[in-house]
Amino acid sequence: MLKPLVCRKNYGLVIIFLGFTSVVISGCVATQRPFFNQELTQEPMREKQVLEDNKLGVDGLGGARIAELTPDGSQLLVASGDDNSLAIFDVDSDFKITFNRIFVNNSTIYGLEGAVSLVVSPDGRRVYVVSFYDSAVAIFEQDEQGSYQFIRAIRDGLPYDQVFSDKESVKRKDKLGLLGAYDIAITTDNSQLFVASVASNAVSIFDIDKNDNVVFNHAIRDSDDINYGLGGAVNVIITPNNSQVIVAGFNENAITIFNRNSNGVLVHSQTLINGKDNIRNMIAPQGLSISPDGNYLYAACGEGNAVVVFARNGQGRYSYIQSISNSDDDDDVSGFGGAGSITTSPDGTRVFVASESDNALVILEKLNGGTLKIISVLKSEGIKKIDERNGAASVYVSPDGKHLLVTTGKGDTLIVYSIH
Numbered sequence: 001m002l003k004p005l006v007c008r009k010n011y012g013l014v015i016i017f018l019g020f021t022s023v024v025i026s027g028c029v030a031t032q033r034p035f036f037n038q039e040l041t042q043e044p045m046r047e048k049q050v051l052e053d054n055k056l057g058v059d060g061l062g063g064a065r066i067a068e069l070t071p072d073g074s075q076l077l078v079a080s081g082d083d084n085s086l087a088i089f090d091v092d093s094d095f096k097i098t099f100n101r102i103f104v105n106n107s108t109i110y111g112l113e114g115a116v117s118l119v120v121s122p123d124g125r126r127v128y129v130v131s132f133y134d135s136a137v138a139i140f141e142q143d144e145q146g147s148y149q150f151i152r153a154i155r156d157g158l159p160y161d162q163v164f165s166d167k168e169s170v171k172r173k174d175k176l177g178l179l180g181a182y183d184i185a186i187t188t189d190n191s192q193l194f195v196a197s198v199a200s201n202a203v204s205i206f207d208i209d210k211n212d213n214v215v216f217n218h219a220i221r222d223s224d225d226i227n228y229g230l231g232g233a234v235n236v237i238i239t240p241n242n243s244q245v246i247v248a249g250f251n252e253n254a255i256t257i258f259n260r261n262s263n264g265v266l267v268h269s270q271t272l273i274n275g276k277d278n279i280r281n282m283i284a285p286q287g288l289s290i291s292p293d294g295n296y297l298y299a300a301c302g303e304g305n306a307v308v309v310f311a312r313n314g315q316g317r318y319s320y321i322q323s324i325s326n327s328d329d330d331d332d333v334s335g336f337g338g339a340g341s342i343t344t345s346p347d348g349t350r351v352f353v354a355s356e357s358d359n360a361l362v363i364l365e366k367l368n369g370g371t372l373k374i375i376s377v378l379k380s381e382g383i384k385k386i387d388e389r390n391g392a393a394s395v396y397v398s399p400d401g402k403h404l405l406v407t408t409g410k411g412d413t414l415i416v417y418s419i420h
Contacts, residue, residue: 064079088102126139135156205266344366
């Protein structure tokens with residue numbers, strides 16, 4: 001089980017595919033490396049640039065799991081699970097991307113083994129990377145010249161083989177709730193970090209004080225309350241106004257919502273569970289996204305091969321309104337196999353889904369009432385599947401609504417597309 005990470009923040013409409021060899025889209029400039037077929041209606045897109053791992057001086061795209069732009073859009077950051085790295089790319093005013101440097105897990109830079117997700121602080125000064133194998137949060141900070149430098153990593157230091165082979169004895173050593181760390185989110189006021197961890201079955205809360213010190217607060221574990229659905233916690237997001245923290249529990253087919261008060265305290269509000277309250281196809285939720293206005297919650301469900309939609313009422317509670325899946329009795333529904341990452345456009349009119357098993361990117365339109373309609377399906381061709389990580393791992397929309405980034409697990413390629 002692995003979720004594509006991702007990717008949720010935004011800078012453009014350009015598409016960046018990490019891992020695929022290329023894409024062909026109706027209405028696009030023709031490419032020499034056809035890799036996708038497009039079904040249904042088209043979004044006008046064209047290829048801008050292709051970067052491949054270990055070619056022409058590029059590094060850090062091996063098993064790329066997520067890509068994210070800095071707030072000013074001047075740099076692109078990539079966390080790679082196979083390279084155990086954080087790679088930095090420069091982005092110019094025309095959105096041309098060039099390799100800058102790479103931080104690789106070693107004796108002095110640690111906490112990057114199995115790097116799977118990252119988040120950038122709102123001011124761009126810091127990058128926080130979570131790693132699955134190291135069960136850690138690695139912290140990078142800009143120096144006086146504006147270059148990122150490794151600062152430290154937060155972890156219990158438990159070996160990976162212990163974390164997953166002897167769970168009962170490890171529980172006593174699991175102080176931070178970071179075992180199998182898989183996703184990370186930060187509040188817009190830079191006051192707290194939240195980490196979802198698969199093996200700890202927990203969401204961990206870290207406070208950021210006025211001196212930028214990261215201090216462990218506590219971990220909320222699935223075992224703390226029978227009403228939680230944190231088993232296999234794989235994704236965490238924060239609502240736009242910082243009032244709720246939402247966690248996907250892969251193993252429990254559940255999404256748990258916590259209300260967050262002005263002091264940063266979390267209180268359980270609701271758990272959405274597949275099969276209850278008419279919820280359909282929410283099997284193994286992997287990716288979560290919230291609409292910019294905070295009114296709709298979207299879940300990409302890897303084993304349900306589906307996207308599930310919830311509406312939020314004035315009291316902050318969510319109700320199921322729709323699921324779209326490959327199992328629907330509609331020949332036009334496809335591309336959701338292994339759906340693992342989901343995000344929305346800055347204006348909330350589009351929803352983008354990356355699906356690993358189907359090697360696909362699905363573009364949907366939000367209709368009145370919050371339901372979704374498929375408008376494009378981009379599917380790969382000619383790829384020999386190595387494992388479940390070979391497909392689209394994460395999707396990211398740039399803050400200015402002009403760029404889209406998609407990472408893949410084994411493609412080891414970064415492709416940039418513009419959407420007009």
